[in-house]
Amino acid sequence: MRTEGRAKRLPRAVRERQIMDAAVDVFSRLGFHAASMDEISEVAGISKPMLYAYLGSKEELFATCIRREATRMMEAIATGVEPDQEPDVQLWSGLRAFFGFVGENRASWMVLHRQASSQGGPFAVELIDMRSRAVSLVAALLTQSTKAPATKLEAESLAAALVGAGESLAEWWLDHPEEPAGVVAARLMNLVWMGFGDLVDGNVWHPPSRR
Amino acid sequence: MRTEGRAKRLPRAVRERQIMDAAVDVFSRLGFHAASMDEISEVAGISKPMLYAYLGSKEELFATCIRREATRMMEAIATGVEPDQEPDVQLWSGLRAFFGFVGENRASWMVLHRQASSQGGPFAVELIDMRSRAVSLVAALLTQSTKAPATKLEAESLAAALVGAGESLAEWWLDHPEEPAGVVAARLMNLVWMGFGDLVDGNVWHPPSRR
């Protein structure tokens, strides 16, 4: 809260990380517009001119946050997914990785999903980019595994729906944090792989037993 | 654009509608914070004090917009859905009504979905309320039709995922307006009813032929 007079002298790289962490925290709680540079500097434990010296304007700072968090998330998913497997297993591992990341990085997720997508400005670009990478990935998985190759548009829209279902479920999860990540991931897996039609009949999907 | 000096004298009810329309337009384009009361008054063709005289503060105006558009949308869906039918048919008619509304009310949809959900304030309440009514509806449909009754939490989360898939697909649709509403609705229907598992095998859902 920065009640002390002067902050300890630290190398630039370290300060920048501190500032970014503070920015993600504040942006996630307040949103881009409501967040003030004054508050971010307070949380970061430094004074406002430092923000401008290191990270530039408010917009630049925000964009940098988006970029950093998006990269962290995509890497988490890329690490978690298992290529050269059956389509359902790939999807399953991807979902687990996604919900695992969200569970451990609520603030990151809120900045990415809530804030970035609602600011029409140049920020969304980073986000749209990441999102479309995810959509393309799913679309490719779909196209590659389907017997009757659907149109590009069809695969893409289905992928968009799936990604949206994931986002929405993650959002719902924020209000029900008692649920474990695996359970939430499994639910979505069942929905998109089996469909309500099967679920209504009591048919469920379960991961192939391994190991 | 209000280049003329004085606006024509009109009864309050009519002005209020004009103002609301202008507000929805501006909010949908700019977002809540970026939108200014000055611009809304310009678009509405009147001066700023009229806004305050008729619709109160900016927050009140926004909340009123949300409420109006949410009501319009829920009514559209309620009108479109066909009760006392098989679960899949009910879902299908609901999806058609939803995408039909979005297709014809882009601005409304953007205000509802993008703006309202991203403002943490008291606005979201209206939205959350509407959204949870939709989720409850789907959850009820699910619970009622499933043989092995799942837990409340399970039904609710699946419903949240479904609603989210719908929202996301609607969002995607904004970027691909050439697609007809029926096609988009049918895609989502197939995804959530059949599941990828069936789609991959070439099994698709189609509406029962009637009439």
Place this chain on the structure above:
DNA sequence: CCTGGTACCTACTCGCGAGTAAGACTACTG
């Protein structure tokens, strides 16, 4: 111990937008 460079600060400017005061125009009503 000076000299410069980097980290860091206090204390401003300045524009933008929410909200208002005070009055002017129009139209109906007796």
Place this chain on the structure above:
DNA sequence: CAGTAGTCTTACTCGCGAGTAGGTACCAGG
């Protein structure tokens, strides 16, 4: 044609927050 109720305006105040000017503390190397 006066009164009055409701519509509509111009022309402000005022706070908040982005961004900056102009320093002060601290640590090198000479």
